[in-house]
Amino acid sequence: MTTTAPRYIGTSLLRKEDPALLTGRATWTDDIAPSGTLHMAFVRSPLPHARITSIDTGEAKAHPGVRAVYTAEDVDHEFLAGIPCGWPVTEDIRIPDHRPLARGEVNHVGDGVAVVLATSAAAARDAADLVDVEYEELPAVVDMADALADDAPLVHEELGSNHCYTWPLATGDIDAAFAEADVVVSGRYLQQRVIPSPMEPRAVVCVPDPVGGGFTVYTATQVPHFVRDLLAAVTGVADTKIRVIAPDVGGGFGAKLNVYAEEFLALVLARKLNAPVKWTETRSEHHQATTHGRGQIQNISIGATRDGRILGMKIELLADMGAYLQLLTPGIAVFGAFTFCGLYDFGSYSFTCRGVFTNLTPTDAYRGAGRSEAAYGHERIMDDLARELGMDPAEVRLRNLHPKFDEPRTVPSGVQYDSGDYETCMRRAMELADYDALRAEQKRRRAEGGPVQLGIGFGNFTESGGLSPSKVAAGVRLQSGGWEQATVRMTTSGKVEVVTGTSPHGQGHETAWSQIVADKLGVHPDDIEVLHSDTLIAPFGRDTYGSRSLSVGGSAVHLAAGKVLDKAMLIAAHLLEADEKDLEFDAGTFRVAGTSGPSVTIQQVAGAAALAADLPEGMEPNLTADSAFDPPNFTWPFGTHVCVTEVDTETGFTRIRRYVAVDDCGVVVNPTIVEGQLHGGIAQGIGQALYEHATFDADGNPTAGNLASYTVPSATDLPNFELDQMVTPSPTNPLGVKGIGESGSIGSSPAVVNAVIDAVAHLGVTHVDMPATPQAVWRAIAEARRGDNRASAEQNS
Known part of the structure; x- marks a missing residue:
């Protein structure tokens, strides 16, 4: 059978x-409030490290509208286990006990201490303010290097150390490479903590089924299947009794790639009280109790020849x-670890990572997780090498x-x-940026000595996308990613339903998956319904997550x-009384190749398959199929970004x-969709480079606790993005796709x-940490x- 070339893949539909998003008809988790809903509000630690000496809930329980107030002592027996870590990277990793509510000790500002349930969110919040918690403050540790000192305060005394793990990787003979090098350049680069800040904060609603005994959990998440499986594992409720639905989700950026204390508690308390339980995060809670991104100290050395x-x-x-x-x-x-080498070809490589506990909000995935940090490191050291070599x-x-x-x-x-x-x-x-002309302009500006100087910066990168396969080599004990599942079925009327295991939160899966299926089946994308997130x-x-949806989920579809x-081809051949090898399929129609004779549409075939009155011997009714795709390798998107800045040397x-x-x-x-993903990703990268920083004082108290003190760039802070695409198909999946969600x-x-x-290197500046605020640049x-x-004074003396 022959088929025609794609009509919809590659088209900007x-x-x-x-339409639902733009007209206010989307459904967010916070929109869901079944009759009898009880609202949760949390009492959170104001201290980074302390023992809980007493909790008085009496006044809170007496507050109008309050149904219950719970502490760890009241609910711990409801959990089979604490909040799990799904990625233990080494056999000897130290994993602290992590309970949905702190038991005896709090370890960061925002650690949950008690939960109030009331008939309204306002009543719950007011009552939470009435819970009286007394603490015995303990010394806190904030700096990673300080945390590894022998006399450092311990975040978890029972672990005996703030050292979480050490993970090494080495190829080639690194000592020989550095001994042979004409020049060795070293740099220390900081990846500051950043806060994901999606437009929609986290939210969860758990509704018990009074008849079947199960639970429907609505949650603003990237990972509904993970939520179902971990809720079952931690609470003991059978996974067959937990239905998780991610309604419209207003961004995630890694913050919603998790299962949090609030979700576990919503299920346990809905079971305990036999009532719907709801919680919606405030912005200050997002800054304290949702995971942060990044948080690294990078010490990098590179050995090179004189050329x-x-x-x-x-x-x-x-x-x-x-x-x-x-x-x-x-x-x-x-x-x-796998992308610190970037796009560059050399012989020897050594990587060591030490994980460190601090009395700060836990870190986790943030858009580009791990790969963004790596690209920053290798591109900074490449510029330092260029300066060293002139x-x-x-x-x-x-x-x-x-x-x-x-x-x-x-x-x-x-x-x-x-x-x-x-x-x-x-x-x-370089051609699009007119690189040579930019360098000429930079030289001219420097010669003129004006206050505003020109800078040109490169960001070459590749990333491990697809977050696959299920069996990952190189010692990465990865327990996520892997395969993906899809179902495609044609209805009696000839319409198409697609069921995908991926769960979009802005990526456009309904559109892209429709384009993939439309090309394959010769139908119009409008005749395809994509079902997901349930x-x-x-x-x-x-x-x-991990730029995997298209390369793995789309391939499954x-x-x-x-x-x-x-x-359908077998049924069409039967209906046309022809050999299937002689058929051609074009724009949704089967006919014998090279003839203008009888034909049958795929919609007619679907109808015949549903009626089952005239099918080949032994064939089951209906046009439907499942497929799981488990790729042999990651995908590796890549790119070159060029930024042109003007820096005022008098103000920074x-x-x-x-x-x-x-x-x-x-x-x-x-x-x-590709352009939109790049716009959003680049905006976030610019935000980290120039604006964003989750800061804490020396005692571990957050100093950027809301959007008034944590700067997220607005549209007016961003330039126009000049984008271009190359196409190097991936051999690891049938679509040849790689992923784009994190590249920007x-x-x-x-x-x-x-x-x-x-822009200011000619003034002697060789290093600025992120965020490169005006103050930082000026300093x-x-x-x-x-x-x-000082150098001139010493020379003159």
Whole structure:
């Protein structure tokens, strides 16, 4: 059978999801309030580290509308286990006991101490203020390096150390590489903590079924299947009795890739009180009790020849776990181990990560998790190497890129990238930015000596997308990702239903999956309904994170649609009294190839399959098929981002004048969706580079506790993005796709910071930590000038 080329893949169809979102008809978790709902409010620790000496709930219980007030003593017996860590990266990792409500001791500001249930959210919050908790304050530890000192206060005394784990990786002979090097450059780079800040905060509603004894859990999550499975494991409720629905979800960025104390408590208390239980997060709770992103100290060294060829790279990380291990906390920094080598080809590589407990909010995934941190590190050290050698930073990069490859290629970290054409990508970005003209303008401005100077920064990157396969090599004890499930079925009327195990929160799965199936089955995308984010409708799935949905979930959909087409072809051949090998399939119609004779549409075949009156002998009714796809490797999207900044040397203020990005995410299904994903990711990377920082004082108290003190960039702070695409298909999946959801956040922060430093490097500035605020840049310039003055004074004396 022959088929025609795709008609919809590669087309910028308008998103099916948008009308409901734009007209206010979407359904958010906070919109759901069944009759008799009890609202939860939490009493949270105001101290980073303390023993709980007493809790008086009497006044709170007497408050109007209050149904119950619980502490750990009241509910601990309801849980079979504490909140689990799903990614224990080593055999000897230290994992502290983490209960939904603190038992005896609090370990960070925002740690839950008690929960109030009342007939309204306002009554619950007011009553929570009446719970009287007395604490015995304990010394807290905030700095990772301080936490590893012998005399450091212990976050968890029972563990005997603040050291969580050490995870090493090495390839080649790193000592020989550095001994051979003409130059060794070292840098210390900080990945500050950032707060995900999705437009929709977290929320959960748990509704008990009085007849069947089960529970429906509505939750603003990226991972409804994980929520179901972990709720069952922790509470003892059978997974067959838990239905999890993720309604419309207003962004996640990793914060909703978790199962939190509030979700466990909602289920347990709904069971205990036999009433619906609801909680919606406040912004201050989001800053204290939802996971933070990043939090690393990166010590990186690179050995190279005098002509700029890299021989070896050494990375030593300290990764901030915070006070507890959430679902993926230990593995985030480890995940970056495989991409610290970036797009660059060299012989020896060494990576060591030490996880450290502190009395701060737990860290976990944040858009680009692990890969963003890695790209920042290798792109900063590449600029430092270029300055040491007196070379153009573009030239140093171009000399070290892997050559073009279409099949998997082993890279310095020991993994195999799937395909790449890095030099073409980088040169295209330089061409679009008019790189030579920018350098000429920079030279002219420096000669003129004006206050506003020009900087150009690169962000070359690749990322391990797809978060797969199920069996991961290289010692990564990954317990998420892997396979994905899909079902495609044609109804009696010839319409199509697609059931996917992925769970979108803004990515446009309904649209993209419709395009994939429309091309395969020859129907119009409007005739396709995509069902998702409900564990009753889609009982099998691994959900959405790590740029995996299209490459794994979309591939499963593609394969299931292929099975439907195969069966339809057999039925069509039977109806046309022809051999299936002689049929062609074009635009939804089967006919004998090369003839204008009888034909049958796939909708007619679907009707015949449903009636089952005239089917091939032994064939079951209906056009429906399941498929699970478990890829053989990650996908490896890549790109080059170029940022052009203007920095006022008198105030330190940075303006991004231009931002150019060339990305390769393999085959593009919907170009508009790709552009939208890049816009959002780049905005977040710029936010980390210039604005965002979850700060704490020396005692562990948050000093950026809400959006008044934590700066998220607005649209007016961002430049126009000039985007271009390359297509290097991935050989690891049938669609040739790679993923784009995190790329913008990975390439952007190093490009921006490198551009800021490049603008003032001629003044002696070689380092600025994120966020490169005006104050930080101004101080770096002032310190460099003081250094020049001291050097001149010493020379004159």
